[in-house]
Amino acid sequence: MSAHLIDGKAVAAEIDARAGEVGADLAKALGRAPCLAVVLIGDDPASDVYVRNKVRRTEAAGLTSIEIRKSADVSEDEVVAIVEGLNGDDGVDGILVQMPLPDHIDANRVIGRIDPDKDVDGLTETSAGRLVLGKPGLRPCTPAGCVLLAERAMGDLSGKSVVVIGRSILVGKPAALLFLEKNATVTIAHSRTADLPGLCRTADILVPAVGRPEMVKGDWVKPGACVLDVGINRIDAPERGEGKSRLVGDAAFDEIVGHAGWITPVPGGIGPMTIAMLLRNTVVAAAFRAGLQIPGDF
Numbered sequence: 001m002s003a004h005l006i007d008g009k010a011v012a013a014e015i016d017a018r019a020g021e022v023g024a025d026l027a028k029a030l031g032r033a034p035c036l037a038v039v040l041i042g043d044d045p046a047s048d049v050y051v052r053n054k055v056r057r058t059e060a061a062g063l064t065s066i067e068i069r070k071s072a073d074v075s076e077d078e079v080v081a082i083v084e085g086l087n088g089d090d091g092v093d094g095i096l097v098q099m100p101l102p103d104h105i106d107a108n109r110v111i112g113r114i115d116p117d118k119d120v121d122g123l124t125e126t127s128a129g130r131l132v133l134g135k136p137g138l139r140p141c142t143p144a145g146c147v148l149l150a151e152r153a154m155g156d157l158s159g160k161s162v163v164v165i166g167r168s169i170l171v172g173k174p175a176a177l178l179f180l181e182k183n184a185t186v187t188i189a190h191s192r193t194a195d196l197p198g199l200c201r202t203a204d205i206l207v208p209a210v211g212r213p214e215m216v217k218g219d220w221v222k223p224g225a226c227v228l229d230v231g232i233n234r235i236d237a238p239e240r241g242e243g244k245s246r247l248v249g250d251a252a253f254d255e256i257v258g259h260a261g262w263i264t265p266v267p268g269g270i271g272p273m274t275i276a277m278l279l280r281n282t283v284v285a286a287a288f289r290a291g292l293q294i295p296g297d298f
């Protein structure tokens with residue numbers, strides 16, 4: 001048996017296109033397309049690439065974007081003022097502050113000032129509270145992408161056993177809650193978990209979100225299980241030439257692909273889904289703020 005490869009890039013392209021269609025319908029009522037504002041502080045090259053990709057995909061889908069860039073020496077109060085300005089701008093539906101912020105800026109204070117109804121990253125306390133309480137709200141993008149891919153692969157997730165490895169606010173915890181919302185039985189593992197390999201072998205769906213290259217070995221994965229590899233790790237690849245590197249996930253793909261039921265590759269699996277869910281959240285935020293309905297299948 002060989003695992004089905006889950007093509008996150010293809011699913012993400014489909015969601016981008018659908019966000020564009022639903023956004024275009026909303027635009028008729030709003031008199032403008034849904035709008036995402038992205039704030040980038042400093043000149044971190046990786047953040048620059050992420051922001052450019054987010055803006056490019058937003059515009060390619062027919063939504064609009066505003067990009068606000070400030071140098072790394074901007075004060076925390078100025079960043080808070082930018083966020084509050086965007087909160088008050090009726091033409092902005094979604095606000096994303098690219099992380100990480102420079103050390104002198106308290107990220108929690110900045111995130112805490114984002115209007116929860118524009119919190120397209122799903123990171124404010126209000127968004128987290130809505131998720132825990134099962135109330136409608138904007139859900140964190142990467143975990144929402146994991147659940148969507150799992151449903152595409154396996155259908156109804158009710159009763160499935162899910163092991164999420166990692167308990168971060170960004171990925172692990174919200175992923176666990178989102179799978180719980182789908183009536184899966186969820187266990188969260190972390191650095192203190194006893195017998196992690198044994199626990200992983202119980203999972204119908206395994207979600208490594210750790211940041212350790214190829215940590216999850218072949219014999220940690222139950223035959224037929226679905227592996228949603230969130231980790232993105234850059235490792236040396238001397239076989240590609242001197243000084244070359246490549247990306248790998250938290251799962252040892254080559255050891256797992258022979259007996260898992262489904263697996264997401266890295267790159268091209270969960271990664272592209274994160275931006276797709278951001279576009280979806282932007283459209284959902286625009287509809288919600290205007291009191292408009294979005295199609296039930298979106």
Ligand code: NDP
Binds near residue numbers: 171196
């Ligand atoms: P964090 O560093 O915030 O969290 C990592 C988690 O892994 C922690 O909960 C930690 O446990 C746990 N952990 C560390 N070592 C082990 C171990 N040996 N065994 C079990 N658990 C362990 O990372 P993030 O959640 O932000 O990101 C995780 C990975 O996902 C990274 O590779 C990141 O690049 C990637 N990522 C990918 C995205 C995408 O779009 N595909 C988006 C966001 C992140 P403890 O709490 O006990 O310390």
